[in-house]
Amino acid sequence: MASAPPGPVAIVAGGGAFPLELAEAAEAAGRAVRIVALRGFADRALKRRGVVWADMLDPSRVLALLKDIRPACVVLAGAVTRPGPFAISSVFSAYRNRDEIGRILSAGDDRLLRGVVELIEEAGFAVVGPHEIAPGLLVGDGPIGQRRLSDTNRADAATAFALLAATGRFDVGQAVVVSGGRVLAVEGPEGTDAMLERVASLQRWRRVRLDGSGGVLAKAPKPGQDWRIDLPAVGPRTIRKMRAAGLTGLALRAGGVFAIARQEMIDAAERADIAIEGFADDGGGA
Amino acid sequence: MASAPPGPVAIVAGGGAFPLELAEAAEAAGRAVRIVALRGFADRALKRRGVVWADMLDPSRVLALLKDIRPACVVLAGAVTRPGPFAISSVFSAYRNRDEIGRILSAGDDRLLRGVVELIEEAGFAVVGPHEIAPGLLVGDGPIGQRRLSDTNRADAATAFALLAATGRFDVGQAVVVSGGRVLAVEGPEGTDAMLERVASLQRWRRVRLDGSGGVLAKAPKPGQDWRIDLPAVGPRTIRKMRAAGLTGLALRAGGVFAIARQEMIDAAERADIAIEGFADDGGGA
Numbered sequence: 001m002a003s004a005p006p007g008p009v010a011i012v013a014g015g016g017a018f019p020l021e022l023a024e025a026a027e028a029a030g031r032a033v034r035i036v037a038l039r040g041f042a043d044r045a046l047k048r049r050g051v052v053w054a055d056m057l058d059p060s061r062v063l064a065l066l067k068d069i070r071p072a073c074v075v076l077a078g079a080v081t082r083p084g085p086f087a088i089s090s091v092f093s094a095y096r097n098r099d100e101i102g103r104i105l106s107a108g109d110d111r112l113l114r115g116v117v118e119l120i121e122e123a124g125f126a127v128v129g130p131h132e133i134a135p136g137l138l139v140g141d142g143p144i145g146q147r148r149l150s151d152t153n154r155a156d157a158a159t160a161f162a163l164l165a166a167t168g169r170f171d172v173g174q175a176v177v178v179s180g181g182r183v184l185a186v187e188g189p190e191g192t193d194a195m196l197e198r199v200a201s202l203q204r205w206r207r208v209r210l211d212g213s214g215g216v217l218a219k220a221p222k223p224g225q226d227w228r229i230d231l232p233a234v235g236p237r238t239i240r241k242m243r244a245a246g247l248t249g250l251a252l253r254a255g256g257v258f259a260i261a262r263q264e265m266i267d268a269a270e271r272a273d274i275a276i277e278g279f280a281d282d283g284g285g286a
Numbered sequence: 287m288a289s290a291p292p293g294p295v296a297i298v299a300g301g302g303a304f305p306l307e308l309a310e311a312a313e314a315a316g317r318a319v320r321i322v323a324l325r326g327f328a329d330r331a332l333k334r335r336g337v338v339w340a341d342m343l344d345p346s347r348v349l350a351l352l353k354d355i356r357p358a359c360v361v362l363a364g365a366v367t368r369p370g371p372f373a374i375s376s377v378f379s380a381y382r383n384r385d386e387i388g389r390i391l392s393a394g395d396d397r398l399l400r401g402v403v404e405l406i407e408e409a410g411f412a413v414v415g416p417h418e419i420a421p422g423l424l425v426g427d428g429p430i431g432q433r434r435l436s437d438t439n440r441a442d443a444a445t446a447f448a449l450l451a452a453t454g455r456f457d458v459g460q461a462v463v464v465s466g467g468r469v470l471a472v473e474g475p476e477g478t479d480a481m482l483e484r485v486a487s488l489q490r491w492r493r494v495r496l497d498g499s500g501g502v503l504a505k506a507p508k509p510g511q512d513w514r515i516d517l518p519a520v521g522p523r524t525i526r527k528m529r530a531a532g533l534t535g536l537a538l539r540a541g542g543v544f545a546i547a548r549q550e551m552i553d554a555a556e557r558a559d560i561a562i563e564g565f566a567d568d569g570g571g572a
Contacts, residue, residue, distance in 0.1 A: 186472040
């Protein structure tokens, strides 16, 4: 895994606990960190640090702040909600022609974020993924917490990882749910949480019943994963949604998935009788 | 494609228009047809034929009726809703031990229907798929109706069929949605209609935007498809759901998908500016 160039890092922070966790992990790894917090998205908890604020719809301010910071690299972290098309157009019109805006708008969230990455890179900054400044936040090989996956869960994880490998080149999703050998859901643009809600409602509507062993959520990066804009991640909310869906095992590709709020996630999994385990590429979950 | 043994055929009829359409197609092909209609599921329209009625939860009556009919083969056709676990247990307990019931209950709708097929076959009848008595109901190669898929739709169909081929061995689903090269959904146990509703709501919640050309629903049988219990089928409702999801092309594997209420479907597609086309295996949709 390539490591980011030495020197201070600038984190452009959206919502959730991840930006602060990332900043602290990068600092623990010996880096100077400056945070550009996106107004309306970034967590108020960031206020106790010396962050600078910018509006998501004012990229020229973001770029000016970055020029001020002179970072060795820039990381985008945390959730942002897609603004309406009009708002996006009005921002990008300063930077892109109408055709390009149309393409960006029609291509979904990924392409939009890729447009943001391009703007920052064209201004002369290197944008890197969070794992390059804080590899310790990635899931490693082996159990996370006290529990290990059951044998049935383990077989389901192997099926799930094989399916993710088969669909990888189609850029379709990073997660699947398998129960007793049966594939219950393949993640699409709806994301993992919505997929888990679907698995819960399939059971409510008696479309499926879980295997007696529960079932597995497996998550892995896509082969062409762009870590700068799209992170496979799990956290306490993943566990809550898994519990509601009756799942019992969380199988993660080691080195390929971020654990957000790890201790809180482990505690939640312990309470929910859910095992979490990282699987190295070679193991295949089998 | 194997053809059913000659002689009269018994159709065990669940809900919807398909059982009657199937009966008429089989009769047009020169077969004698008798219908065992499942009470509470089968369409009232069947009443104008001389059908016999049975309760889904009374398989001994179904078997007695079949012994009366002495059919060359039996076809299950039309939708049935999964009864509650208690009702299923009470039925199967006459025929299966507790462990087997547990396995049937835990394995989802497919396994349940497979249990029904087994009961009928153990009583000495051959259960076959509808295509063996009415191959004309399958989609053929080429356009259905006046329209052809656009070039973009055609490229999306090729992507979709390739994805379905890659996921085939995982028994995951028979349909996917692709728009401008992007996979928007892979069907799971929720079925095609619910998947199309998901694609519509992804757009409502601005998670995706369709390509300017709309997008394609592609449908094909699974490699190990059990035609006796699980038919890939499309019909007028498919078109209505596609329209609500903004899709513009319906790509079907020729010889692998049933068209239900074909003329009504073609008319609905014409009104909705949706093209329907069958693709032979060799074409791959490209």
